[in-house]
Amino acid sequence: MLRHYAVDLLDWYRGGLSSRRLAVLVRQLPDDSALHRELHGEAARWTxxxxxxxxxxxxxxxxxxxxxxxxxxxxxxxxxxxxxxxxxxxxxxxxxxxxxxxxxxxxxxxxxxxx
Incomplete structure (x- = not known):
């Protein structure tokens, strides 16, 4: 989150980031994000x-x-x-x-x- 959007995940915990906005940001993470690499393995790095x-x-x-x-x-x-x-x-x-x-x-x- 911090790398791609400059948004700290703790902002959600502190109330500065809504759950809806967090869900949209997570869904729109680019293919080179750590989440995609974790979910899809090495295939996430291949374009x-x-x-x-x-x-x-x-x-x-x-x-x-x-x-x-x-x-x-x-x-x-x-x-x-x-x-x-x-x-x-x-x-x-x-x-x-x-x-x-x-x-x-x-x-x-x-x-x-x-x-």
Missing amino acids: VTDYLLAHAVDRLAEANWMFAMVNRDEDAEPLEPPEPLPRPDAGSTPAAEPEAAPRAPGPGDLATFFG
Whole structure:
């Protein structure tokens, strides 16, 4: 309360701040407040921009992996696909693909990827 509104919580106890006003201030606390961090954990620190940036990094890592797989020697060991960046909440984590032996992308895969 003090950080965001310069309002001391003791003002409510002393009678200088009404319960209604206190409730409005608590409901309108920004996402980076201590209350949001306590209620939502690490996910409270992530903004939409952070999620979009993590998604872009995942796609770039996949594109680099595909480029390396296409341009490697045929006798070389296949490279492991990249792991997605961890997200703070399970709802935004990309779904795990079924376990399968990694294979080199073919022309159809590249045509699909590049549209």
